[in-house]
Each structure stands twice: as structure tokens, then as C-alpha cells.
Amino acid sequence: MLPSNLLAVWKRKGVIQPRYAKLSKANLEVANSLIEAYNRHLGEKKKVLKEFIVELEDSGQDYHFVRGLSFLLDRRSMFSCNENVNPVDLRRKIFRLTGKLGLATTPEQRKRIIENVAAELKIPVEMLEENLYSDLESELILEKFEPLSPQALLERYNLSMTQTLLFGATEMDFTASANWQKIFFVIKRLGLIYDAYKDGGFWVKIDGPASLFKLTRRYGTAMAKLLPVIVANSKWRVEAKILWKYTNEICDFKIESWKHQQLLGSHQPAISFDSVVEEDFATRFQALEAGWRLRREPEPVLAGKRVIIPDFSFEREGVRLYMEIVGFWTTEYLLRKIEKLKNLDVRMLVAVNENLACERLSNLGKNTQLNILYYRKRIPLAPIIRYLQEAFREVYSKQTDFLKELPVTLTEPFVEFEEFAARIGVSAEAARAALTEKTPDNYKLLANGLIRKEKLEQIRKRIDEQTGRSGRLPLSEVAKIIEKEGIDVTSVIEAIGYKIIWHGINIEKAEVLRLKNKTS
């Protein structure tokens, strides 16, 4: 974050943007010359370094930019005071003496006082003069400097400018691809209030308690502190309202990963696991290849006004379950968690470490028809698989039951199971089962869906005409006819009494051949 007088912006028609430093050759050169200047001035006074920087500013560079970079480099530097003489002691001695002997209004008087004190401290007069104010900011010595690459410096500069702009934010909306646990942890710690909602993806709006009464910049600093956690993801979008204090107008500010990630730098840590337990579990579960897709820190779950961020999600054919791993816990904590989950339309498995219980397990009582799984060292896989399968079967049968009740009336010439399932919100397998059982009379069952018999007949006639007496046709020709209808070729071929003959692996050479005994 930069001091606000170093923030440079573009502002047009109510939209505001920091004047980001592109990673251009010219900018990289400026960054590089500054970094080198800090390296070169190690062991020298701060004011000498600053003189160089002023020269750079005066040589035609944008001084906002140069000073901003130098501000960031100062923070990577350690300036310290010469330790041989303590300037505060030195001054005390001198001022006490002037208090007694009178001010140094003449050069002779001054010399007398200085020599007196120098003699007392047994140091040369020059050393005394040199150190009189050696603890002043500008007199400090650059002792250490932690260098970085010019590119990293520019990225940091851009991120800092964004944060400085956010100081003036009255509210902020954002979405991110992962890292939710950390994000919500930071939101809470900063005393912000969130409001989660769905808009394409999972979005969070944040402001603070007093934002209810009026627009306030009060929470801008907290929002700025939150920003790095958001942009540490691979995908994100941030939108904020900025109250621009110089003109007192509200401006829109938007940044998103595909456009701005490069400018802000990609500080993306690989998927990080909170604990060995989680990592161990993920590795073992994936090795099992049980047909479930495992996701670490999936999108949060909206529970009324609250948000639940599970550790893992398991997905299979549209059925989704969650798991949360609990470390230290108390009965009260677990009960609160159960209460939170009870009214929720999601399935959550809670893995609880027995060894980390702060109270005895028996205190929990029989209250827990919730799916609590106790473990000691590692999370056992077998019960989880069992749970998943049970849950899947349950969801699955619920869905097929639901489908049984559902009167099936179809109008389209071709109905694909997957698409049908998605339309009514059940798994593809459930849809397949239901439609297989309840295929309407005017439809024929195919491998991946249903086709209206008239349509099938139409297709067959057209292909029969094309093949003529030979009964043969290149597959590519057939595909043209069938795919015009929006239907997958292979599933239809057999239904109309043909089969595919492959001549090698080249699909161009494949043919279809009419079977002698027509099945329909």
C-alpha cells in the first residue's frame, strides 16, 4: 500500500482505474535502475540515495511512478544509525551545557561548548559534529536491502496502487475460484460484513456495520487488506464503489483475472492443504478411483444468511456430497455445526478427530444422526466409500421415484438421457432407468436416449435410398444425413438395421452395411 498522494489514477465517466505500470521495456528499465541504486547505495546515507531518486524524477520520469517504486523499496530496506555514538546522549550533554553557559550565539561560544563536550566524551570534535543528528531519517545509513526482480517490483507496485485505491471503497463485490476458507477467515478477522449471493458464480458483497446508514470509506482499508487473498487465485473478479475524496463522487472500479492478473503478478501457491490429514486423505482417495470426483475447497454452500465452506466435495453424475474435517472441537462447537447443517438441503459428512476432543465424546449424546465419522490418525476410506454409495443410492432412488411419479410426455424427435436429466435436475443414470422403464410407445430406446419412431423411419428411408441395391455407403455420408437432425450417428445405425464396417482406423474409410434381416 502506498501513501495516497502517490496514487495515480485514470478517471472518466464515473469509472476509475489506477494508472497501472505496464510491464513494458521502459518501465522495467526504470524499476531496474532503482533496484540497482539501492544496491549501490548500501552503506551510504539515506539522503544521498534520495538525491539520486530526485534526479531520476527530474530527468523526465513520472514522479508518482518513481516515488511509488522507491516507497516500496524503502520497505525492503533497513536503515540504521551509527552505533558508536548515541546521538541522544550527545545532544543531552550539549544542551545541558548550553543551558548553563548560554546559547551559542557567537562562533566562539559554540566552539567552546562543542570542544568541552567532545573532551568529556573523549571523541574528536568532527565525530561529534557528524553524529549530532545522525539518528535523523535522512542521516540514517542503508544497511540492508532485500532485492527483487524489476518485474516483481512493478507487480507489487500495481497491487499496492489497487489497494491504495480501495482505501476509498464504500463496498466491494468479488468472486474467486478457490481459497474460500482463507477468504472468509480474513473477512471475519477484519470485522467486515458479507452477503453471499449467486450471480453466474458464487459472489460475495462486503461492507461494514455502519455502511447501513451512509456511504463510508471506513472499511476501505480492510477491503484493501483482503485483496491479496482474492487475487492469489487463478480466477477472480473484483468490483468496488470508490468514493473519490477529491471530487466527492462515486466511481466504479473493476478488475478481473484475465485482464489484470499479469499486472498484479501471479502469486499463486499450488493448492495448499491445511493439514497433513487432508493431504493424506486426498491422495489415498484419488488412488482408489472410486468413480467420484474429489474437489478440495469447493465453492461455498449458501445456508440462508450464512456460508458454509466444506473442505472437500465428492461429485458423481450430478450427485454432490460434502465433507468437513474438524480438528480441535468441543461438544458445543459440534452441536452448533449440526444445527447449522440441519436445515440445509446438502449432505455433509463431518470427520472428527477423536484425539483432539476437548471434552469426552459421550457428552455429545445420541443427538447425532448427522454423519459424524470419528478418526484417530488418518481418515478411514472404507466408511466414506460406504457412505458415499449409500448416499448416492438414496439420492438415485429418490430421483427415480420422483421420475416414476413424473408423467413422461415427450415431443422432441430425439431425447438424450443426459440432457433430459439436467433439465429436470436428476442424475443421468436415474433418467436412463426411468425412461427405459417408461419408454412411450411411439419412441424407441437407444443407447444414449430415445428417438421418435417416425423420425427413425424417416432416417432409414433416406439412407435406404442412398445405399440403393448395394446396401453400402461411406460412414461420412450417413453421418451427414443423421447429424443434420442433431442426433449422434453410432447410436442410430443399429436401430435402423445397419452396421459399421471399419477398414482400419481411418474414419474416412469406414462404411455402413445394411443387415439382411431388418429388425424394425
Add this chain to the structure above:
Amino acid sequence: MLRLWFDKGTLLLRGKVGTPYGKWDPRVGCYRTKAMYYRAVLAYLEESSIPYRDDVQKLPPLKTLRSTIKLRPYQKEALSRWRHGCMRGVLVLPTAAGKTYIALKAISLLKTQSLIVVPTLDLIDQWKRRVRECLGVEAGAVGGGEHNVRMITVSTYDSAYLQAELLGNKFMFIVFDEVHHLASPSYMQIAEMYIAPYRMGLTATYERLDERHELLPRLIGDIVYSVDVEELTGEHLSPYIYEKVLVGLAPDEQQMYDEQMAIFKNYLQEKRIILKSAKDFQRFIMITGRDRRAREALLARNRALKVALNSEQKLDVLAKQLEAHKKEKTLIFTLHNDLVYAISRRFLIPAITYQTPKEERREILGNFRKGDYKVIVTSQVLDEGIDVPDASVGLIMSGTGSTREYIQRLGRLLRRVEGKRARLVEIVSKETVEVGISRRRGQKKTGEESNRAAK
């Protein structure tokens, strides 16, 4: 039953009863109101006989206070007006009229948890000392790295603002020292986010150039008592003599000054820029961010001013002044840190700037108070309200022309020194912009005329 509690600088109200104060907050599903309405909400609930549970206050423990304060008649009058104004309101009194004592007396009467908000770290120390002397208890402090909440706590405006979420429900009484600061957009939230039903503002300069002081009545109440310097001078405050010493630049300095100033003026003329007000100047500064030549013009102006401020001749005059007032406690003011240190080095005078370590600053002020140090040179840190007892000479080396600053600086010298008149000497370069600045200053009230008359 209606339940009422404090949430990060606001009040939350949960219950089936509507009140005129709550605003529905859909984010948390209950009514919310500003903490400053605490007193009003309670009054409403009591009057309407609505049962409620109040979990708002989290007050530090009370201590027994032993007040030794004896107020002067006008201080008594001020306090009683404040008490009649429902223990809210602003007292406008000139510097050195003993505002501190009125506030401490109010605390000793209310016997309640009190927060004193002040503009600077120096003032924290000063108020803590006064609390110890006058009430016999140790005050807590929030600000400058300290965080120590007690029955009586002193905080800076900055910390009171930044920590409103934590401190808002810990005090029943707030005193705002130099209350004109409270009207700034961020600091005014202190008044809004604290529950304290009793509020007192203290200042010598109520009005702000930006007119934002008009917001204050809503936040802490109206002015309940106001008296100006003239009414008190003679009786309670020692008058002072104002004097201006004009100093010419040395020939080489004058040449350098003229050259640099010409660059600046030519640029303004060429671009037809007129700089009349502070706002004009700010706009010009904005231009310098984009325009290379504007920036060069600005730098030239700064160089010229530097020559005028640091003129050797002026330092010689300063030496003479110091000789002339050898025996008296003297403060030298200048806005420029470089000049502070130049003076400190040349005359071996202790310096106080924003860079002075807190310990050393305390020590210098202590030694000055005891008389071990006779002179201090300083930039702005002593500007407001800090006690520098019995300093009888003030030397101004440069200035910005702001009215408030002028009054406050004079005020610093208004301490009573056994019948002796204070002296304020301004050392200004002849034939430079600076004359303009100090003329502008002199035009405002409490300027030279009234004091020349007092001569």
C-alpha cells in the same frame, strides 16, 4: 423482549417492537442503529414502557476520584451552562483559559467512565499528568503504541477513530479536546460510533475554513459557552506584544531568489494561471503531476522560498533576538524541519519535530519546564494546546498564514509570568512572498492592532 447490544460501532436491536431508531439490516436480519443514539433509544423505550434487555455497555471498573480542582468564576459558569444543556455541548474558550480543568471537574462530578480525545501524542501525556494531579488516579492511554483502557482514558483522534469498534461501548462520557478536529469526515465517525450519552467539546477556534463545524451540534450539541481573549485578558491572561522584524536578503540570496521566482511567475503568466486561494494552489499542484514544465516552475518556486526562509541574514537577526532575550524562556517556531535543525546545530538549541523520539521530546519539555533549557526550536508539533509553561518570548521564523495556527501560537505564550508581558517577534524576509503571507495573517482578528493598543 427487546434485546439491545453493541456491534462494532453500531447498536443492534432484536425483538418484535419497532422503535423510531432502528433501520432494518437485511444482512444480519435485525434492526441496527448508530451507537450515538443509545441515549435516545433508551429514553424512547423507557417512555413507552417497552421491556428490554440492555447488553450494550462494557465499562471498565470505576475508581474513587479525589478532586482538588477549584474553578475560576468563568470556568464555573461554563460548566454550569454545560450541565444545563443536558451534559452535551461545546465550550469555546481561548487557549490557556483552563479548559482542561473544566473537563476534569465535569468528570469528577459525573464519576463515570470517561474518554478524552486529543489531537496529538504530546497532549495525551499532558492530560494524563493533569488527571493524576487533579483527580488522584492514573489515566489509561490509547494511541502511540499504547493500549490501556481505564476508567479515565486519553486517546488520540486517530486511535479513537480506528478503534471505534473496540472502544465504542466502554465510556459514558467523551471529552473532545480541540473539538474542531471532530468535524472532519472521518473523525466525525467517532461521535457516531460511541455510545457515550454525555459529551463535551473544547476549543479556542470553533470555526473551520471549510464550514464543517456546522455538523458539530448534531454530534455533540451546540455551543453552550463562549468567551474570547479580549474578555479575559487582563484579568486571567497576560497580554503580549507583537513585533515584526523585516530582514533583507543578502545580495547573492536576493539574486537567486529573483531568478527562481521569475521562472515560476513567467510560467503562470504564460499559462494565465492565477493563484489566489489554497484551492487554486492545490489545482496547480495537480497539474504538476502531468505537466513537466509546471513541475519545473513549482520546483523553482520552492527553491526561491527556501532561499528566503533560510536566509543567513535572518539567522543573524535571530541571534540578536536570542541575545536580547537571554534570560527568558523562548520558543522558536518554523514550519520547516530543515530550518529547525539548522538553527539547532548553529545555536546548539534543543529541537522538537515530528522526528524527535518520544522519550527525548518528553525530556526536552521537562527540562524546559524546570528551566534547565531556556530555548526550544520547533516545527509544528507544539502547535496545539500543549503546555509550555511560562515561555515569555516567541520567535516566528516562517509561517503559512492560517488564522487558527496564528491564534494558537500566540496562545502558547499567554501563560502568566508574574506580571510580565509576553513578546512575540516575527522575523520576515523583506520583498518576498513571505511578507504577503504574514500580512494576510495580521489582518485577522487578535492581530497586531489589538495588542499594539495594549502596549
